[in-house]
Amino acid sequence: MAVGKEILTKIRSVQNTQKITKAMQMVSTSKMRKTQERMRAARPYADKVRAVISHLAQANLDIQLPLLRNPKNIERVGFILITTDKGLCGGLNANALKLFLAKVSKYQEQGVGIDVCALGTKGLAACQRAQLNVVASAVQLGDTPKVEKLIGPLRVLVSKFAAGELDAVHVVYANFVNTMRQESKIEQLLPLKTEDMIGQDVGHSWNYVYEPDPVAVLDFLLHRYIESVLYEALCENMASEQAARMVAMKAATDNAGNAIKELRLVYNKSRQAAITTELTEIVAGAAAVS
Secondary structure (H helix, E strand, O other), X not given: OHHHHHHHHHHHHHHHHHHHHHHHHHHHHHHHHHHHHHXXXXXXXXXXXXXXXXXXHHHOOOOOOHHHOOOOOOOEEEEEEEOOOOOOOOOHHHHHHHHHHHHHHHHHHOOOEEEEEEEOHHXXXXXXXXXXXXXXXXOOOOOOOOXXXXXXXXXXXXXXXXXXXXXXXXXXXXXXXXXXXXXXXXXXXXXXXHHHHOOOOOOOOOOOOOOXXXXXXXXXXXXXXXXXXXXXXXXXXXXXXXXXXXXXHXXXXXXXXXXXXXXXXXXXXXXXXXXXXXXXXXHHHHHHHO
C-alpha cells in the first residue's frame, strides 16, 4: 500500500492548498466591496475636475503656465506605471505590463527617451528587468490608497514636464469594468487634451471670475487635477486587483477540488486492486492446501 500512502499524502497537500485559496478568495471578496466603493466615490470628482480644467484651459488660452505647455516634438516621455504589490491576481499585471512595454518599444523605435515612475512592486521589478530609467517609485501602498504617498513620486515627473525635460506624461493602470473584466489602459496625463475631457461639446467658450488671479487659480487646479486623476487610477487598479484575485482564487479552489476527486478515484482504484490481489492470494493458498 506504499502507492496508496503517497496518494493520501498528495490529497492532504492539495486539501491544505485548497483551504488557503478559499481563504484568499473570501478575503479578496471582502476587500473588493470596499475598493469598489472607494473607486465609485473617486470617479465623479475626477470627472468633474477634468471638465473644469478643460473649461479653464480653453477660456484662458493666452495664459502661459509650465503645465499648460503643448510640445510639438516629442523627445522624452514619462510613464506612471501602476501595478500591484502582490501576485496571485491572474493576468492583471501581465496585461498591464504588456501594454506598457509595447508603448515603450514604440517610442524607443522613434528615438524617444523614457522615464518611469513605478507604483507597485511588480511594475518596479519589471522596469528593472527591462533596464528602463526609473526616476521615482512607491511600493507597499496597502489596501487603502493615500494621496500623501503619491505626491512625492508624482512631483518628480510633473517637475520634469514643467521644466521642459519631458514632453508628455502617461499613466498606465488596470481599468475596472466589472468583476469578471478588467482592461489595461494608457491615459495621457500631460499635456492636457481638452477636447477629450469634455467630449465634442466645444462649440462654446467658458468665462470665469477669478480670485485672486487666473494664474494662481489655474496653477493650483492643475496640480489638483493631476493628483485626482492619479488617485482615481490607483483606486481603479486596486479594485481590479481584488476582483482579479477573487476570480483567480475561486478558479484555484475549484481546480483543487477537481484534483482531489481525481486523486481519491486513483486511491480507491489502487486500494481495490490491492484488496483484490490479497483475496486472490488467500484463495490460491487455500486451494493449494486443500
